[in-house]
Amino acid sequence: MNYFSKAIFALALAGIGFPQLQAQEVTETNQQDFNEFTNRAGNMYRAASGKPGPEYWQNxxxxxxxxxxxxxxxxxxxxxxxxxxxxxxxxxxxxxxxxxxxxxxxxxxxxxxxxxxxxxxxxxxxxxxxxxxxxxxxxxxxxxxxxxxxxxxxxxxxxxxxxxxxxxxxxxxxxxxxxxxxxxxxxxxxxxxxxxxxxxxxxxxxxxxxxxxxxxxxxxxxxxxxxxxxxxxxxxxxxxxxxxxxxxxxxxxxxxxxxxxxxxxxxxxxxxxxxxxxxxxxxxxxxxxxxxxxxxxxxxxxxxxxxxxxxxxxxxxxxxxxxxxxxxxxxxxxxxxxxxxxxxxxxxxxxxxxxxxxxxxxxxxxxxxxxxxxxxxxxxxxxxxxxxxxxxGWKSEGASLWGVTDHEFGHNWFPMIVGTNERRYAWMDEGFNTFINHYSTLEFNDGEYPSRLNQTRRMTGWFSNPNREGIDTYPDVANLQNLGMIAYYKPAIGLLLLREYVLGEERFDRAFKSYIHTWAYKHPQPTDFFNHMENVAGENLSWFWKGWFYGTGNIDLAIDNVQSYQGNYVITLSNRGEIPMPAVLQVTYEDGTEETVRLPVEIWQRGDSWNHLLRTDKQVQSVVLDPEKILPDVNFSNDAWPTSFYQE
CATH class of the missing domain: 2.60.40.1730 (tricorn interacting facor f3 domain)
Structure with missing residues (x-):
């Protein structure tokens, strides 16, 4: 399709027959969600690449x-x-x-x-x-x-x-x-x-x-x-x-x-x-x-x-x-x-x-x-x-003993090998460790014991609690009722989202391993982690660090409608939460076949609504957001079309 044809097609989508699609064009963007949220510039001690600088030192x-x-x-x-x-x-x-x-x-x-x-x-x-x-x-x-x-x-x-x-x-x-x-x-x-x-x-x-x-x-x-x-x-x-x-x-x-x-x-x-x-x-x-x-x-x-x-x-x-x-x-x-x-x-x-x-x-x-x-x-x-x-705990047994043993030994990597400041940044040792515990638990005896990170949507009640605090809250200041989430589970879920949903396993693992090797027996700060992950993975993740690690906002993606148009379909999505996320859609057709559609996070830079043209000559039966149920979406009742199809 040439440029002129694309322009005509876009105007058609915004026409009278599709009033709900007019939100595609907005006057105010969401660029502020994607801007740098803090100064992460490098210096002689800590490089912008997330590595120790040429004059890095420690006593x-x-x-x-x-x-x-x-x-x-x-x-x-x-x-x-x-x-x-x-x-x-x-x-x-x-x-x-x-x-x-x-x-x-x-x-x-x-x-x-x-x-x-x-x-x-x-x-x-x-x-x-x-x-x-x-x-x-x-x-x-x-x-x-x-x-x-x-x-x-x-x-x-x-x-x-x-x-x-x-x-x-x-x-x-x-x-x-x-x-x-x-x-x-x-x-x-x-x-x-x-x-x-x-x-x-x-x-x-x-x-x-x-x-x-x-x-x-x-x-x-x-x-x-x-x-x-x-x-x-x-x-x-x-x-x-x-x-x-x-x-x-x-x-x-x-x-x-x-x-x-x-x-x-x-x-x-x-x-x-x-x-x-x-x-x-x-x-x-x-x-x-x-x-x-x-x-x-x-x-x-x-x-x-x-x-x-x-x-x-x-x-x-x-x-x-x-x-x-x-x-x-x-x-x-x-x-x-x-x-x-x-x-x-x-x-x-x-x-x-x-x-x-x-x-x-x-x-x-x-x-x-x-x-x-x-x-x-x-x-x-x-x-x-x-x-x-x-x-x-001397009275621990079964899954409890496995869980505490595995968690405490995992701490040998965070913060004993990667020497973070636990007194300020509990999430850089507890959260990172809870994340790696997830995979060790899945592997141990082919999953003899369950991992809580397989059930992120069961934690969404906390995300709606008006007394919740941000991950960046210092542990000695945090409400102890929040500490388990802000130090352990929310940062661990964040890394899980990066690995399983945003970056993919290959890109994430290469960046995360590089971070560990680069900062082994050294003292990284939060910005060193952010910078290193971005530089190795090749992705600007400011929107994610800002929303997930330095805020109390939530994820709520929604499917607003699915309509046929000129032999294809238009899927209308909205971001009703405070944190933008890529959209992964599973489309099921009347003939029983399925297709996965992955939309990048940049669809939300221009506004909170997006129309996706699904090119197909098949009849769409259903569309589901996040089919693997990885996102801790606080309102998953709007994650499917038609809504009667959705099953948690």
């Missing part, structure tokens, strides 16, 4: 820690030395450190901002750090000056740490009482055979100094999690002789802390695809299985290129393990530690099976797991992740 903190666990007084006492490397372009007169255990005091900001009725982030109020013998050394000078404010400590140097590679060390002694209630992230649990200590946020740790905020010093309140630099952690835990200690990283001294029998079983587990007991249920109280029968044992662990470490310790642990196969041919080990109350084939006796499957899936699909062990520890904690180690 490094390496830790040497030695602590003793007192299971009678429930205390941790020890010492720490941090070697800090200042790779920034400016010298530093001081550093900020986090003292997370100070959250567990009566006057902490976290305690004082917890509602009277309590919430998930309840914590003890009789704890907190005692700090002594602090030394901040820079070359030949030593300072003991520091200031503690709530969960932060400012450490001063007598001379500044030089820029671009200058090094300094900070050492101190510390002690505190281990809380029972540790804000559902750490603490202790009494079971029949002893106490389970779930140890996290258990040592003073350096805050992040970056090119975006300078020092990131938001206090530890509750919902907001963590943001740390990468480094090497070399740590020793001295515990009673009858304790089993499991931790982030590789055990450095197995001959000193494990009996010959346990070492032989561990060797067998390192070659086994099925679970091997290291300490059997009937051996939990058997002294002969321990390396010694009195005093204490010092367990030595080390992990490199990590942003944190955690450990579990108890004399009540059943302990089992199996081999993890990695794509490069390397091996790692899945381990589980749990009390007899948690054992059972429908419960924690499958934990190592779940752990192995989870880590192998993410390694194959996205990025290879970098650490030597992946440990799952049963505790009085719903679920919490640290590099190479999780704490999961």
């Amino acid at each position: 490094e903190a390496d830790y040497d820690i030695d602590v003793t666990l007192d299971d009678e007084n429930h205390t941790i006492t020890g010492s720490i030395t941090v070697e800090y490397t200042n790779n920034s372009p400016q010298e530093l007169d001081f550093i900020w450190m986090y003292l997370e255990q100070n959250r567990f005091t009566e006057t902490s900001r976290g305690t004082l901002t917890t509602p009277i009725q309590g919430n998930r982030y309840n914590g003890d109020i009789d704890g907190g750090y005692e700090i002594s013998n602090l030394e901040a050394r820079m070359k030949r000078s030593t300072s003991s000056e520091y200031m503690i404010n709530d969960t932060r400590m400012q450490v001063f140097f007598d001379e500044p740490i030089p820029a671009k590679g200058g090094k300094a060390t900070v050492s101190m002694d510390f002690t505190y009482k281990i809380p029972v209630e540790g804000m559902d992230r750490m603490g202790r649990l009494e079971v029949e055979d002893g106490t389970i200590y779930a140890m996290a946020q258990w040592f003073p740790q350096v805050a992040v100094f970056d090119d975006i905020e300078g020092w990131n010093v938001e206090p530890y309140l509750g919902a907001g999690e963590f943001y740390y630099d990468y480094g090497t952690f070399d740590y020793k835990v001295t515990a009673p002789w009858d304790h089993i200690v499991v931790g982030s990283g590789e055990l450095q001294n197995p001959r000193q802390v494990l009996s010959r029998e346990v070492r032989e079983r561990m060797e067998a587990a390192s070659k086994s695809d099925t679970t091997v007991y290291l300490v059997r249920p009937e051996e939990v109280n058997d002294p002969s299985i321990r390396a010694k029968q009195e005093g204490t044992l010092t367990w030595h662990f080390k992990i490199e290129n990590s942003r944190d470490v955690a450990f579990g310790s108890s004399k009540a642990f059943i302990w089992d393990a199996a081999k993890i196969d990695l794509p490069s041919g390397k091996k790692a080990m899945a381990q589980s530690a749990y009390p007899k109350e948690s054992a059972g084939e429908e419960a924690w006796s499958r934990s190592t099976e779940y752990s192995k499957a989870s880590v192998e899936h993410y390694s194959e699909k996205w990025f290879e797991y970098p650490w030597p062990v992946a440990v799952n520890v049963a505790a009085e904690i719903g679920g919490m992740e640290y590099p190479g180690l999780n704490f999961c």
